[in-house]
Amino acid sequence: MSFAYFIKGFYLRYEMAGIGATSSFQKKVKAKVVTIPGARPSIHNSQLLLSTGVPSLDYLLGGGLPVGSILLLEQDRHDVYSKLFLKYYLAEGVMNKHMLCLASLDVSPQQIMQDLPAPTDTEPEEEHKVEGDKQMTIAWRYQNQATQPTACYNRFGHNYDLTKSMDKEKVSQADVSLWDGCETTEGKGVLSNNYYWSLLQEIKRKIDTSNLSTSCNKAKTNVLRLGLHSIGSPLWGSEFGRQExxxxxxxxxxxxxxxxxxxxxxFSVCLVTIPSHIFTDPALLSRLHTPADFVVRLESFQGSEKETNPVFKDYHGLFHVVKLAAINSLVPPILDTTDWVFRLKRRKLTIERLHLPPELSETVSRGQEESLQTQLGHHACMGDKLPKHLDF
Structure with a gap:
């Protein structure tokens, strides 16, 4: 009896160990990643990323714009450079055959789509090259450091040339929905504004008809790019004055x-531009920043004192990174500096690190040197000891 129990226990341990049993060993299969043209997973958290069309902006956002996120762009005062960022964003969607939805009341959406930059196979050449004696060599510690942040990150977008417009036939082939507020419906509840209510209905309809909702079981092979221009301007409601x-x-x-x-x-991303310079209520901006995942602000030098400041002579404005989201991670992307500027060259728009020029004025140096020598000579004549801490 004890021998039978011993044999039974041996076979039981034999089966539990999985020796010779094929069902106990299973091949580990990698999770299937959604493949969308123009998208790639993040190297940090495997979040699906899309390019904004500006490689330097992709770097600041942690590699790109995550699917399901909102980028809030506070416009410059004259809405010159913010529209360029919007055109880059839409042009990248056309090149990757993404679905597009553009809404604007301040500018005709048809005009924005006609002025998209043309793609180019090569990186546009640097402009305003200085030769001979005019070329200035920066400090040795910065010689090997790239001015543009794109060198630190592998780009996956396209190159564009601002001097040329995208082929109209290519734009016409894109799946684009334009909303200019001509057809509106009466708002409901908190959204009593007809424009806001109608735009949300249009966006929801576009997502439902394209089966881009996460609750839909259909395989996602495309993504929707939303571009909302100048949301909150006086043209979006007659009650602007009362609200302000x-x-x-x-x-x-x-x-x-x-x-x-x-x-x-x-499966969509959204770029929203707002004219923050017309809002006098600082609490409003904080309430608008809360639902957005990423917030950046453009401070143009046009019409300000900084336009004539020699420190900023090579740039066109400051680029402020207000908020970075932590999506599928514990911390947001960490930037190596907080001082960024943007510059519009003849063929492209770039975001660069702000490098202040060194003070090389001979008059100031000589003046400081003469004052120091005078002070040292006075102490020597008086028989005083030299001060331990010199005030330079």
Whole structure:
């Protein structure tokens, strides 16, 4: 009896160990990654990323714009450079055959689509090259450091030439929905503004008809790029003056909150530009920053004192990174510096690190040197000891 129990226990341990049993060993298969043209997974958290069209901006966002996120761009005062960022963003969508949805009341959406930059096979050459004696060599510690942040990150977007427009036939072949506010419906509830309500309905309809919702079981092979230009300007509602005076912006803040919910539950990304310089209520900007994942601000030198400042003679404005989101990670992307500027060259728009020029004025140096010698001579004549701490 004991021998039978011994044999039974041996076979039981034999089966549990999986020796000779094929069902106990399973090949580890990698999880299937969604493949969308023009998208790639992040090297940090495997989040699906899309290019904004500007490689330096992709770097600042952690490699690109994650699917399901919102980028809020605070416009420059004259809305010159912010529209260029929007055109780069839309041009990248056309090149990757993404679905596009463009909404604007300040500028005709048709005109924006006609002025998209043309793609080019090579990187546009650097402009304003200085030769001979005019060329200035920076400090040795910065010689091997790239001015543009793109050198630190592998780009996956396209190159564009601002001096040329994209082929109209290529733009016409793209799946583009244009919204200019001509057809509106009456708002409901908190969204009493007809424009905000109608735009949200158009976005929801586009996502549902394209099966881009995360609740849909259909395989996702494409993504929707939303471009919302100058949201919150006076053209978006006749009640702008009253809202600005009474600090009531229920329609605008509710619009951003609902937009975030729609984007989060769909395969889409959104670039929203707002004229923040016309808002006098600082609390409004903080409420608009909350639903956005990334917030950047353009401070143009055009029409300001910095335009004539020799320190900023090579740049066109400051680029402020206000907010970076931590999506599928514990911390947001960490940048090596906080001082960024943007520069519009003849063929491209770039974001660069701000390098202040060294002070090489001979008059200042000589003046400091003469004052120091005078001070040292006075102490020597008086028989005083030299000061331990010299004030340079």
């Amino acid at each position: 005076r009474e600090h009531e912006w229920h329609n605008l803040t509710a619009f951003m909150a609902v937009l975030r919910a729609i984007i989060r539950n769909s």
